[in-house]
Amino acid sequence: MAAEWSTFAPELLLTLDRESAAPLRAQLEDQLRDAVRRGRLATDERLPSSRTLAADLGLSRGLVQECYEQLVAEGYLVSRRGSGTRVAPVHAPAADEPPRPSAAPAPPLVADFVPGVPDLGLAPREDWAWAVRTACRTAPNTAFDYGDPCGDPGLREVLAAYLRRVRAADAVASRVVVCAGYQQGLSIVLRALAAEGRSLVAVEDPGSIGTVTAAARAAGGDGVPVPVDEQGIDVDALDRSGARVAVVAPAHQWPTGVVLSPERRHRLLAWARARDALVVEDDYDAEFRYDREPIGSLQGLAPDRVVSIGTVSKSLAPALRLGWTLVPESLVGPVAAIKQVVDRGVPTLDQLALGALIESGRYDRHLRRMRSTYSQRREALVAALAEHAPDRTITGLAAGFHAVTDLPAGVEEEDVVERALELRVRLYGMGRYRSTLAGTPPRLVFGFGNTGVRAVEEGIATVAPLLR
Ligand SMILES: Cc1ncc(COP(=O)(O)O)c(C=O)c1O
Structure with missing residues (x-):
C-alpha cells in the first residue's frame, strides 16, 4: 500500500549539484526517474x-x-486534479503480456x-487509550x-x-526490570x-525449543531439549543434560498445559x-x-535461583511489547548493563501507561472479563469434543487459552492437520513444538484465545470425523 501522507507536502530527499554542467531540470528528472525505478518512491505515492518542491530546492x-x-508524459508519474502528482504503477503489464488470472x-x-x-478483537483499546492519555497528561x-x-x-x-x-512472588522494585x-x-x-559461564540452556521438550535455543545461541551458548511428562520437566534428564540454566513454564507448561507438580518444583x-544453576520461569x-x-x-520459593519473566502479550495484547523480569540481586547489575546497551530502556510513556492501567484497577477488570470469555470458550471446546469425539482425552485445561487432545491410535498428526484444512479448519499438531517426532504420540494443541x-x-x- 502506498504511503498516504497527510495534507502537508511530504519531504523528498533530492540533491542537486549546482556546479555540474548538467542542467538542473535534467538532474531533477533523472533523480525522480531513478527514485521511481528503485522503488524509493512507490506506486501511488504522492x-x-x-x-x-521548488521552495525546498531553491528552483523556480x-x-x-x-x-x-x-x-x-513518460509514464513515471500521473497527475489528477484534486489528488496531486503521484507515482504511476511501474509494473503495468505490457500490451502483449497475457492478463494474469x-x-x-x-x-x-x-x-x-x-x-x-x-x-x-477484545484488546482493551479504550483502556489503553485512556492510560496513554493519562500518562501523557500527568508525566512530569x-x-x-x-x-x-x-x-x-x-x-x-x-x-x-x-x-x-x-x-x-518475592518481589521488590529494585529487582524488577521492565522489558519489551x-x-x-x-x-x-x-x-x-x-x-x-552458564551458556548451555535446557528447554522443555515439547516447548518453545526454537525460541529458547535461538536466544541461547545469540548469547553465545546453545539449547538442549529436556523431556516433559505429566508432572512437568524430567529433572533427572535435566541433570544429565549438563545445562546450568533451565527455562520452564511451571504454571501452565507450553504447550502441554501440564502444571509442574509440587514434588517436581522442589526437585527442580x-x-x-546443587548445580549452581538458574531457573528461568516463563x-x-x-x-x-x-x-x-x-x-x-516458582520464583517465590527460591528468589536467589529463579528469574521470573512475565508479559502483557496474553493479558492485554502482543503488540504492546511490554513485560517484566524479576531477577536475583546478583543479576540486577549485569541485566541493567545489557538493557542499557540494547535499547536504554522501554519507552517511558508506555511504561507509565501500564502503571496507570494496573493502579486504576482497569487491568484487573480486563483480566476478569477475559477470564470469563476464555472460560466460556474452554467449556464450549470440552462440550463439543465430548459430543463429537467422546473418545478423545483433553489435558492442559487448568489455565491459559489452549488445551491438548490425543488422537486415535495409528493416526498421523500432520495428516489430520492437512485434512482438517481441506474442511477449512486450521488445526495445530504438537509435533511443531517437539525436538523429534520419533516415538512421540500424536497430539493436537487447540487454542481458543x-x-x-x-x-x-x-x-x-x-x-469430528478426523478425531474419532
Ligand atoms: C511460551 C511463551 N511464553 C511467552 C510468550 C510471550 O512472548 P512475548 O512477551 O515476547 O510476546 C509466548 C508468545 O507466544 C510464548 O509462546
Missing part, C-alpha cells in the same frame, strides 16, 4: 506540490512543473484453533528524558506489588547468564542449588486460571 516553480509534466480469495475458515494468541517533564534502563521507578513499584499480590515482552527479557537474561530447585499466561486456586510463581464460541463449536463439529 509527490510534493510543485510549489513546495515553472521548472518543477515542466519536470513533472515530462515524467507524466487473479487468485481467487481463499474461502473463509470455519475455525482457526491457533494457540498462543489472545482475543485480538523529567519523564521525557532518558530514563533508568531497568524501567520507570513507579512502574517497577507497581509491578513488584502486583507480583507479590497475584503471583506470590518475554522475548527480550529472555534474551537479556540468557546473555547475562552466558557471561557468567534442588537441582538448581510466567506467560498464569493470569487465566480456571479450575483451581492460582499456582504461585482468538477463536469464539461459535467457531469452536462449528470447528469441532466439522473435524
Whole structure:
C-alpha cells in the first residue's frame, strides 16, 4: 500500500549539484526517474506540490512543473486534479503480456484453533487509550528524558506489588526490570547468564525449543531439549543434560498445559542449588486460571535461583511489547548493563501507561472479563469434543487459552492437520513444538484465545470425523 501522507507536502530527499554542467531540470528528472525505478518512491505515492518542491530546492516553480509534466508524459508519474502528482504503477503489464488470472480469495475458515494468541478483537483499546492519555497528561517533564534502563521507578513499584499480590512472588522494585515482552527479557537474561559461564540452556521438550535455543545461541551458548511428562520437566534428564540454566513454564507448561507438580518444583530447585544453576520461569499466561486456586510463581520459593519473566502479550495484547523480569540481586547489575546497551530502556510513556492501567484497577477488570470469555470458550471446546469425539482425552485445561487432545491410535498428526484444512479448519499438531517426532504420540494443541464460541463449536463439529 502506498504511503498516504497527510495534507502537508511530504519531504523528498533530492540533491542537486549546482556546479555540474548538467542542467538542473535534467538532474531533477533523472533523480525522480531513478527514485521511481528503485522503488524509493512507490506506486501511488504522492509527490510534493510543485510549489513546495521548488521552495525546498531553491528552483523556480515553472521548472518543477515542466519536470513533472515530462515524467507524466513518460509514464513515471500521473497527475489528477484534486489528488496531486503521484507515482504511476511501474509494473503495468505490457500490451502483449497475457492478463494474469487473479487468485481467487481463499474461502473463509470455519475455525482457526491457533494457540498462543489472545482475543485480538477484545484488546482493551479504550483502556489503553485512556492510560496513554493519562500518562501523557500527568508525566512530569523529567519523564521525557532518558530514563533508568531497568524501567520507570513507579512502574517497577507497581509491578513488584502486583507480583507479590497475584503471583506470590518475592518481589521488590529494585529487582524488577521492565522489558519489551518475554522475548527480550529472555534474551537479556540468557546473555547475562552466558557471561557468567552458564551458556548451555535446557528447554522443555515439547516447548518453545526454537525460541529458547535461538536466544541461547545469540548469547553465545546453545539449547538442549529436556523431556516433559505429566508432572512437568524430567529433572533427572535435566541433570544429565549438563545445562546450568533451565527455562520452564511451571504454571501452565507450553504447550502441554501440564502444571509442574509440587514434588517436581522442589526437585527442580534442588537441582538448581546443587548445580549452581538458574531457573528461568516463563510466567506467560498464569493470569487465566480456571479450575483451581492460582499456582504461585516458582520464583517465590527460591528468589536467589529463579528469574521470573512475565508479559502483557496474553493479558492485554502482543503488540504492546511490554513485560517484566524479576531477577536475583546478583543479576540486577549485569541485566541493567545489557538493557542499557540494547535499547536504554522501554519507552517511558508506555511504561507509565501500564502503571496507570494496573493502579486504576482497569487491568484487573480486563483480566476478569477475559477470564470469563476464555472460560466460556474452554467449556464450549470440552462440550463439543465430548459430543463429537467422546473418545478423545483433553489435558492442559487448568489455565491459559489452549488445551491438548490425543488422537486415535495409528493416526498421523500432520495428516489430520492437512485434512482438517481441506474442511477449512486450521488445526495445530504438537509435533511443531517437539525436538523429534520419533516415538512421540500424536497430539493436537487447540487454542481458543482468538477463536469464539461459535467457531469452536462449528470447528469441532466439522473435524469430528478426523478425531474419532
Ligand atoms: C511460551 C511463551 N511464553 C511467552 C510468550 C510471550 O512472548 P512475548 O512477551 O515476547 O510476546 C509466548 C508468545 O507466544 C510464548 O509462546
